[in-house]
Structures are given as structure tokens and as C-alpha cells.
Amino acid sequence: MTVRLRWLGPLAALPLLALLAYAFRTDPRAIPSPLVGRPAAAFVLTSFDGQPLDLATFRGRVVVLNFWASWCVPACYDEAPVLESAWQASRDRGLVVLGVAIQDRAEASQGFIQRFHLSFPNAPDPGGKVSIDYGVYGVPETFVIDRRGTIRAKHVGALTADALRATVEPLLAELPG
Amino acid sequence: MTAADLGPLGRPARAARLVLLGAAWCLLVAGPAPASAGVSTAAPVPAPVAVSEETVTRVASRLRCVVCQNLSVADSPSEMARQMRDLIREQLAAGRTPAEVAQYFTDRYGEWVLLVPPARGFNLVLWALPCLGLVGGLGAVLIAARRWSRRPSLPEATDPVPVPADRERIRVELERFRD
Numbered sequence: 001m002t003v004r005l006r007w008l009g010p011l012a013a014l015p016l017l018a019l020l021a022y023a024f025r026t027d028p029r030a031i032p033s034p035l036v037g038r039p040a041a042a043f044v045l046t047s048f049d050g051q052p053l054d055l056a057t058f059r060g061r062v063v064v065l066n067f068w069a070s071w072c073v074p075a076c077y078d079e080a081p082v083l084e085s086a087w088q089a090s091r092d093r094g095l096v097v098l099g100v101a102i103q104d105r106a107e108a109s110q111g112f113i114q115r116f117h118l119s120f121p122n123a124p125d126p127g128g129k130v131s132i133d134y135g136v137y138g139v140p141e142t143f144v145i146d147r148r149g150t151i152r153a154k155h156v157g158a159l160t161a162d163a164l165r166a167t168v169e170p171l172l173a174e175l176p177g
Numbered sequence: 178m179t180a181a182d183l184g185p186l187g188r189p190a191r192a193a194r195l196v197l198l199g200a201a202w203c204l205l206v207a208g209p210a211p212a213s214a215g216v217s218t219a220a221p222v223p224a225p226v227a228v229s230e231e232t233v234t235r236v237a238s239r240l241r242c243v244v245c246q247n248l249s250v251a252d253s254p255s256e257m258a259r260q261m262r263d264l265i266r267e268q269l270a271a272g273r274t275p276a277e278v279a280q281y282f283t284d285r286y287g288e289w290v291l292l293v294p295p296a297r298g299f300n301l302v303l304w305a306l307p308c309l310g311l312v313g314g315l316g317a318v319l320i321a322a323r324r325w326s327r328r329p330s331l332p333e334a335t336d337p338v339p340v341p342a343d344r345e346r347i348r349v350e351l352e353r354f355r356d
Contacts, residue, residue, distance in 0.1 A: 012313060019302065034287045103256045128260035135285030137243045 033135055033154040040065070040145045041133045045100065045123035048110055053098065053123045055145075060176040061094045062168055063145040066159075067131055068099055070108040072139040075158035079140055080116040082161050086168070087120040093172050094147070099123070102131040102139060144168060147176040228269040236265050236275045240282055241290050249292055 040063070045053045055063070066083055068076040087097040099122035101109040106124055113122055125131050134143060137156070144153040144167050153167045234251045240261065242253035250258045250265070261282075268278045282290045294300045339347065 019306075032287065034284060103260075127263060128257060129264065131257075132261060132264055132282075133285065135287075137286075 033151075035135055035143070035151050036154055038151055040143065040149050040151050041130075043130045043133065045125065045130065047121050047123040048106070048113060049121075051121070053121050055098075058096045058098075059149055060147050061096045062147055062171045063143075064095065064097045064164070064168065065134070065143040065145060066097065066099050067102050067125075067134070067136050067139055067141045068112075069102055069104040069139045070112040071104065076112075076140045077116075078158040079142075079160075080112070080118065082159050082164060084116060084118055084120065086161070086164050090168070090172065094176070095168060095172060096120070100125050100130055102128060102136065144171065146171045147174055228266050232269060232275065233262055233266045236269070236278050237262050239279060239292055240265075241292050243286060243290065 040055060043055050047053045055065075064083065064086065066079075068080070070076070083097050083099070087095065097120040099113075099118065099120060101112075101122060102125045104124065109122070109124060112118075134141075140156075140158060142155040142159055142164075143151050144155070146152045152171060155163065155167070237251035237258075238249045240250040242248045242250050242255060242258045242261075244255050244257045245253045248258075250261045252258075265278055268281065269275070273281075279291065288294050288300075294303065296304050
């Protein structure tokens with residue numbers, strides 16, 4: 001009996017240890033988006049230039065949908081030039097970069113756009129509707145939507161040129177339709 | 178466990194009954210929790226009517242504020258939470274049920290957004306673990322208590338009957354004392 005009981009404690013602790021080992025290896029803040037692989041939610045915003053910005057009009061192109069804010073330092077400041085140069089380099093091959101400024105003041109957002117000479121369409125998100133519809137937690141977050149309108153990737157945090165290229169290139173190579 | 182280890186016959190049975198009782202109590206406690214956890218039990222809100230702030234708060238308090246640490250959408254003062262409350266109000270006013278609103282957020286943020294995750298699949302660990310711990314602990318205490326109570330007690334103190342050697346020693350000591 002004594003021998004058996006001596007083993008009981010460690011044996012009972014094993015599943016608990018396994019559970020803890022599993023749980024502590026996961027990052028509680030890294031939440032996988034359930035939206036990857038699903039159709040991108042439609043939206044129509046009005047850009048800072050006053051132009052309508054309708055996601056549906058970009059069907060057939062690879063869309064990089066970037067949520068940002070002017071107060072998002074330094075991540076948004078780091079990735080703004082990356083986004084602009086990707087847009088400049090690949091727009092002829094069917095790449096579109098769309099910026100959505102969330103939880104920001106319009107003047108501050110416009111200052112940000114001027115500071116980085118962003119030439120891709122940018123729009124504010126009044127009421128945060130689009131950002132909530134995309135399950136956005138914070139800024140920056142970037143969704144990559146393929147030519148068929150399916151969300152193929154979500155990136156949280158500042159994008160690097162390499163990471164963006166690795167995600168976008170295979171999608172650009174896909175045929176539209 | 179040998180036959181000699183089994184104290185009075187009633188003990189193991191009583192121990193088992195107590196463990197069962199603990200388990201039953203656990204079920205009782207955990208049972209209603211998932212029911213109250215599902216927003217689906219809430220009464221559906223009829224189509225376009227004025228939405229009470231209480232309903233908004235009730236839905237919002239079950240959702241995790243996505244930009245906070247351990248705060249509900251109802252409790253958070255953040256801009257994002259305010260926008261989420263506005264959206265909840267809007268959707269309720271459009272005739273959606275609280276369950277549908279919760280589902281809207283779950284579809285976008287995953288089950289993570291629910292402060293009370295539904296009791297199914299891997300989540301069951303959350304409900305089962307405390308109960309298993311309680312039942313296990315109760316069992317351990319019972320076993321330990323039984324072992325302690327069985328520990329060989331010291332021989333009962335009776336009127337000392339000195340053995341002849343002691344008697345002789347006492348006599349010698351007393352004589353020395355008298356001298």
C-alpha cells in the first residue's frame with residue numbers, strides 16, 4: 001500500500017504538468033485569427049481625399065489591408081515606408097495597399113500620411129466598424145486578401161519588407177478568378 | 178492493501194461515500210455554470226425596439242475587451258470598448274439577439290473574446306479540473322486520516338507493576354538514601 005501510494009502523487013501530477021507545459025508554451029496574447037481562409041468582409045469607407053474606398057472594387061487584385069494609427073509608435077512608423085515601397089513596386093502586378101486609420105484623429109492621421117508621403121489609399125474608420133469587423137486588436141495589423149477576395153494571412157505588428165514579400169509574392173503569382 | 182490494514186469494516190465504505198458526495202457537490206456547482214454562461218439562455222430581444230442599457234451591458238460584460246488585460250467590454254474605458262458597446266447597441270436595435278451579437282464577435286475574435294468560454298471540448302478541462310482536484314484532495318485527506326488513526330498507539334498506561342529487577346534496584350536506591 002505504501003509503495004502504491006508513493007507513486008500516486010507523481011502520477012496524479014503528470015497530467016497537470018503536461019497541461020501546464022502545454023499552456024506555458026503558448027503565448028496568451030497571440031490569438032490566431034479565425035478570419036484567415038474566410039472571405040474578406042466588404043466595406044465602403046471614404047478616404048482622406050474624399051474618395052469612396054470600396055473593397056469590392058479591388059476584386060482580382062491582391063489587397064494588403066493595413067490598420068494603423070498615428071499614435072502607434074514605433075511599429076506603424078517602421079512599416080509605413082515598407083508598405084509604400086511595396087505598393088510602388090508591385091502595383092503594376094496587381095497589388096493594392098489600403099490603409100485604415102483606426103482610433104485616430106483625422107488631422108493626426110493626415111500628418112502621418114504626409115510624413116511618409118503615402119500614395120496608396122487611406123481612410124479613417126469612423127466608429128471602428130471595419131476594424132471590429134476584421135477582429136482587429138490593436139495597431140498595426142495587416143490582412144492579406146487574395147485575388148478571389150479570401151483572407152489569406154494576418155500579420156500582427158510591424159511588417160518587414162521580407163515578411164510582406166514572402167506573403168504577397170505567391171498570391172500575386174496566382175491567377176485571378 | 179492487506180486485510181490487516183483495513184480498519185473497522187465501515188470505514189472504506191464511508192470514505193467512498195464521502196468522495197462520491199464531493200463529486201456530486203462538484204456537479205451541482207459546475208452544472209448550472211455553463212447554462213448561465215451561454216448568452217443563448219438570455220431572452221431574445223424583439224425586432225427594432227429601444228435597447229436598454231442593461232441589455233447592452235449584459236452582452237458587453239460577457240465579452241473581453243480586446244485592447245485590455247482582463248477587462249470586459251462593459252468595464253473598459255478604452256475607445257475600442259466604447260466602439261464595441263456602440264456596435265452591440267446597434268446590432269441589438271437591429272433585432273439581433275444577444276446570442277447572435279456574441280456570435281458576431283466570436284466569429285471575428287475567436288472564443289478568446291468570450292469571458293466565460295462554453296463548456297465543451299478542451300474547455301471542459303477548465304470546469305473539470307477544480308472538481309477533480311477537490312475530489313482527489315478529499316480522497317487524499319481521507320486516506321491520510323485513516324492511516325494516522327491506525328498508527329500503533331503507545332501501550333496503555335496501566336498501574337506499573339515493577340519487574341523483579343526494578344524492585345531490587347528500588348530497594349538498593351532507597352537503602353542508599355537512608356544511609
